[in-house]
Amino acid sequence: MQMYVQEVGALTMRWVKRLSRERFSMLFTLAQPMVFWLIFFGNLFQKTANIQVVQAPSYIAFLAAGVVVMTILNNGLAGGTDLLFDKENGFLERLMSTPISRTSVIISRFLFVMTITSGQVLVILGVAYLFGVHPVTGIGGVAVIILIGLLFGVGLTAISMALAFSVKSHGDFFSMLGFLSLPMIFLSTALVPLSAMPGWMAVLARLNPMTWAIDAVRPLILTGWAAAAKPLVIVVIVMIVFDSVCLWVAARAFRRTLG
Amino acid sequence: MGGPFAIEVTHLSKTYEGNVTAVEDVSFQVAPGEVFGLLGPNGAGKTTTLRVLITVLRPSGGSASVLGMDVVRQATQVRQAIGYVPQERAIDRFLTGREHLQLLASLYHLPKNRAATRIEEVLKLVGLEHKADEVARNYSGGMKRKLDIACGLIPDPQVLFMDEPTLGLDVESRLKIWEHIRQLKARGITLLLTTNYLDEADQLCDRIAIIDGGRVKAIGAPSELKSGLGGDVVTLTLAPGDLGKVEGLAQALKGVKGIRAVSTKQNVLDIRVVSPEQTLSAILTQVEMHRCRLEFVDYHRPRLDDVFLAHTGRRITED
Numbered sequence: 093m094q095m096y097v098q099e100v101g102a103l104t105m106r107w108v109k110r111l112s113r114e115r116f117s118m119l120f121t122l123a124q125p126m127v128f129w130l131i132f133f134g135n136l137f138q139k140t141a142n143i144q145v146v147q148a149p150s151y152i153a154f155l156a157a158g159v160v161v162m163t164i165l166n167n168g169l170a171g172g173t174d175l176l177f178d179k180e181n182g183f184l185e186r187l188m189s190t191p192i193s194r195t196s197v198i199i200s201r202f203l204f205v206m207t208i209t210s211g212q213v214l215v216i217l218g219v220a221y222l223f224g225v226h227p228v229t230g231i232g233g234v235a236v237i238i239l240i241g242l243l244f245g246v247g248l249t250a251i252s253m254a255l256a257f258s259v260k261s262h263g264d265f266f267s268m269l270g271f272l273s274l275p276m277i278f279l280s281t282a283l284v285p286l287s288a289m290p291g292w293m294a295v296l297a298r299l300n301p302m303t304w305a306i307d308a309v310r311p312l313i314l315t316g317w318a319a320a321a322k323p324l325v326i327v328v329i330v331m332i333v334f335d336s337v338c339l340w341v342a343a344r345a346f347r348r349t350l351g
Numbered sequence: 352m353g354g355p356f357a358i359e360v361t362h363l364s365k366t367y368e369g370n371v372t373a374v375e376d377v378s379f380q381v382a383p384g385e386v387f388g389l390l391g392p393n394g395a396g397k398t399t400t401l402r403v404l405i406t407v408l409r410p411s412g413g414s415a416s417v418l419g420m421d422v423v424r425q426a427t428q429v430r431q432a433i434g435y436v437p438q439e440r441a442i443d444r445f446l447t448g449r450e451h452l453q454l455l456a457s458l459y460h461l462p463k464n465r466a467a468t469r470i471e472e473v474l475k476l477v478g479l480e481h482k483a484d485e486v487a488r489n490y491s492g493g494m495k496r497k498l499d500i501a502c503g504l505i506p507d508p509q510v511l512f513m514d515e516p517t518l519g520l521d522v523e524s525r526l527k528i529w530e531h532i533r534q535l536k537a538r539g540i541t542l543l544l545t546t547n548y549l550d551e552a553d554q555l556c557d558r559i560a561i562i563d564g565g566r567v568k569a570i571g572a573p574s575e576l577k578s579g580l581g582g583d584v585v586t587l588t589l590a591p592g593d594l595g596k597v598e599g600l601a602q603a604l605k606g607v608k609g610i611r612a613v614s615t616k617q618n619v620l621d622i623r624v625v626s627p628e629q630t631l632s633a634i635l636t637q638v639e640m641h642r643c644r645l646e647f648v649d650y651h652r653p654r655l656d657d658v659f660l661a662h663t664g665r666r667i668t669e670d
Binding site: 099103183 | 405486
């Protein structure tokens with residue numbers, strides 16, 4: 093157990109060090125969802141969006157939940173990227189030739205991605221706060237939002253790592269990420285509510301686990317605990333199913349690569 | 352089990368998905384303290400053999416053990432006892448040299464103060480002390496290689512595996528790496544290295560296995576293998592216009608007393624002779640008789656590339 097902690101600790105610190113050496117890319121990763129989606133997109137559609145349709149005091153207030161979950165989505169989907177490079181340059185093989193538990197590399201990655209994502213969610217809620225979006229459920233609500241992020245992030249990160257281990261080239265990896273990310277966002281309630289979508293899109297959006305995560309986060313920000321109770325129960329069930337499927341698929345890829 | 356060998360490979364085979372056979376029926380033993388080389392061209396199966404030995408690849412057939420421990424059933428114990436220097440520069444360019452070594456020390460579960468002294472030791476050993484706190488993206492190729500070796504030495508291994516230790520390095524860095532390898536041997540470490548450089552195998556290895564097409568073609572000390580060929584080598588290069596006469600000359604030479612074997616490639620004939628003093632004039636007589644024009648004549652003691660040619664039917668540089 094002590095050995096396991098030592099391994100996972102050292103591997104996690106490696107990801108932290110890497111990030112701190114890539115300040116430029118860190119800044120962009122952190123700032124992108126806030127600047128692009130929340131500030132630009134939110135303000136751009138402020139007048140166009142119908143308050144009656146989105147049922148929120150402002151479009152930014154409506155969008156905040158969407159941007160939070162989008163960040164969880166994108167961080168999760170990109171979670172395997174560093175392992176992809178490790179696989180390609182032989183670093184992974186070096187790690188696997190040492191007497192470490194076969195799971196510690198994976199666990200270190202989960203820990204790192206989850207920590208970064210949680211921090212980023214806090215920053216996004218902070219920026220939204222500056223634009224007048226004050227979560228009505230307070231600190232407790234924010235904590236629950238982070239828990240939802242962890243639940244959703246585990247499955248996404250697992251899929252991303254599995255993909256990183258399975259693809260033939262990193263071109264394949266990045267094109268698959270691009271292929272997954274935008275449709276997931278558009279076919280969800282991140283930008284508009286279900287009621288405002290064309291019927292067929294609403295059907296697809298209901299099949300998207302992201303929709304359920306957003307529908308649980310949004311009332312925590314806009315309306316309150318009473319309205320959030322039912323979507324919270326649903327999101328927990330949806331995420332248990334989603335994570336089980338993702339981890340089951342990923343475990344096979346991990347075993348194949350890591351032995 | 353637990354025999355006198357540091358490494359023992361018995362009838363090892365590995366078939367990848369899609370029925371690609373990388374290694375077939377490979378067997379060899381390495382004694383403790385020996386520098387053993389797997390020599391062969393790219394794709395010969397050297398790296399596959401090595402990856403089985405470092406426990407990251409499961410064999411399809413046969414078995415392999417390191418220090419008497421089976422690489423499949425006792426993989427964790429094997430990992431604890433070995434060091435590995437990969438072929439690619441498996442370096443994280445965002446980390447410093449010291450951070451690499453700290454990471455590796457934690458993965459080998461060294462306690463903190465033991466790790467600190469060990470890191471200083473290996474840095475000094477490979478001569479990277481003054482660059483230890485610089486990020487690896489600023490390292491030259493030779494420095495990255497040194498860091499690779501330092502990483503492999505962190506666990507103070509009894510057996511060190513090196514995949515193409517000097518691939519792509521400039522001459523000066525190569526000589527330095529060779530020097531490190533000799534130092535390691537002097538410390539009693541067992542070394543298994545793969546290489547497709549003949550001079551590297553010749554200079555560094557106590558014994559080598561020549562591997563081609565996934566099979567072992569010959570095993571022995573370089574000097575043994577060379578003298579095993581018997582006699583010296585006379586190489587004739589004919590004028591390009593005489594290409595059509597090569598076969599006829601070769602056939603005629605095969606009948607000459609004192610000539611052991613003749614092999615041809617385009618306008619070049621490699622002739623293995625018992626002793627050049629006795630046969631050189633006979634060879635030149637045959638050249639005269641066939642009215643061949645000579646462009647170049649070379650005579651040398653057998654070299655490792657002659658050994659490779661004799662056992663595989665081709666030169667190592669031909670892909």
